[in-house]
Amino acid sequence: MSKVILEVNDLTTKYITRFHEDVYAVDHVSLKVEEGKSLGIAGESGCGKSTLALSLMGYYFPPLHFTSGEIIIDGQRITGMDPDTVRRTILGTEIAYIPQAAMNALNPTRKIINFIEDVILAHDPKVSRKDIYDLARERFEILGLPEDVLQKYPVELSGGMKQRTVIAVSVILAPKILIADEPSSALDVTSQKMVIKMLLDLMEKGMIKSMIFITHELPLLYNVTDDIMVMYAGQIVEKATAQEAVFDPLHPYSKGLMGSIIVPEKGLRNLKLSAIPGVPPNLKKPPTGCRFAERCKYVIPECKTHPIDLRETGEGRAYRCIFSEEYLRKVYQIG
């Protein structure tokens, strides 16, 4: 087993809203990402994917609050660290993040190069502007971005270019792990492909060691990440390799996600389309039993009465369902 870059144990975080109703958007999540590996996180909107991404960085500000658990990045435990130390020594340098709304992620009145200066100087005030410029230009060149982008304001860039610029800026301090939150969702198909290729390139060229790729389209992760984790209502409902998650999903929710999207990807063309009926539960008052029970085709009364644990099946695979693997595979085959 190779080195673990990111290890998360039993992490729970919550939003404290204005009316003091807590939203447990990340509920006892554990995960591991090894060096050279990428993890995909899939789930419908509102399942807590973005909240998980934010929670992983160990730097919280209202309304998001840390509740319990542990985050270890490259052997260093960052939970419990002083926030300013996290800011200076972890953010951007160990772990970096591409926000879901990357279109609006850059300060509209600051040139790209000035923002890069701000990022670098926030970690090391001694670097000269010239060194920063040289580094930025070199990185942009490697990533196939035109140098003149550096002198532009974000509003002067197209959507796809903005997205790629944000990616380039995110990895400027060579973080070990990059979290990309729906990096391609708002883009047209061509830009989507470019962005995904760029992220894979980052791994290939060793500019980052590991990656987490978040999307609401599970099938998109096929051919992109090594492993897949499916989230539902703040919890992990399935963990598997990409191959398994796509071709042999165990949890009825994963199964549903596979059938819900048109996929032009090679090898996935003959999947049947069907959206999962219903909507995810309100996280202010999550159901006591299986959180997916309300929408599950295979539900039995026991599903709703007691919480379901995440079951390990060996070799890193796990799923959160009352039924056995064999039973699930059988019912899926019948259809």
Next chain:
Amino acid sequence: MKGYKKYFLNKLLWFVITLVAAVILNFILPRLMPGDPVAGIVARLAQGMSSSTGMKAVYEKYAELFGINKPLLTQFFLYVKNIFQGNFGSSFTQYPRPVLDIIKSSIWWTVCLQFPAIIVGWIIGNTLGAIAAYVKKGFDKVILPISILIGNLPAFGVAVILLVIFAVDLKWFPTSGGYGFDLIPTMSWQFVWSVIVHYQLPFWSIVLVAIGGQAIGMRSMSIYELNADYVKYARFMGIKDRKIVGYVFRNAMLPQVTGLALSIGTMVGGALVAEIIFSYPGLGYMLLQGILGQDYPLISAVTLIITLMVLIANFAIELIYGLIDPRIKAAQAE
């Protein structure tokens, strides 16, 4: 830059069109007021004169003098021609004093009152608004209601309140005028002191109104910016909060610049209330005098100055703003 040039020419064209329309309206509107100004003057001049032919002669002389017996169109072209020569004619009410002279002596009172008041109000208002947005708790709960209260009081309300409390009740400051009525404008200490004392109430009445309006605007702009996605991203890239607050306030401030330029542009119009209530000898007060006396040349000249300043301010805002805010610059390019 090509896009900007086109933008510039477009704005310039509109500036000229608005200006022409404004000059025409400035000329016509006062003349549509009911009443005959010359009759008023003649009545004053002819006091004691008994022969009606004598009155008629005086009337015709003045009508000729002011040009109001000519057709309106001719009057208009004369008016425009004179404006270009810097000649606004003679005041009806203070005849034969040239309007230009009246304006020259009153405009500085207005500028010296308004300009500092607007700037001070703008700075204090924006600072308070930004602090209210950032600190939120407590402070916000105090500043916001007070700002809303002051910002929504009509300007004359604030002026009257100050007048009643500090001039009438407490007698700390005089109730009216730009300086003691028993003084002659000289550079003596006594005179300067008198000017300073007379300055306070009109000044603070304008500052207070400006603070209220600016603080509310700045607060909501800052709150909006503080929740923007770029703030989150910058935080997670490890940028210090202090720097991010700098981003936020710069971005929130840019639209406020428009407010500043506009209030400078509408300075003379805005001065009306404070000047009238405190009988401050500025342009606003002169305009009121002009209206009361149906003094066409004076009214036209003052309103022309107001219009010009507003137009220039607007024009300048759009040009400068297009340069300093890349968001607008990009929008122009489209």
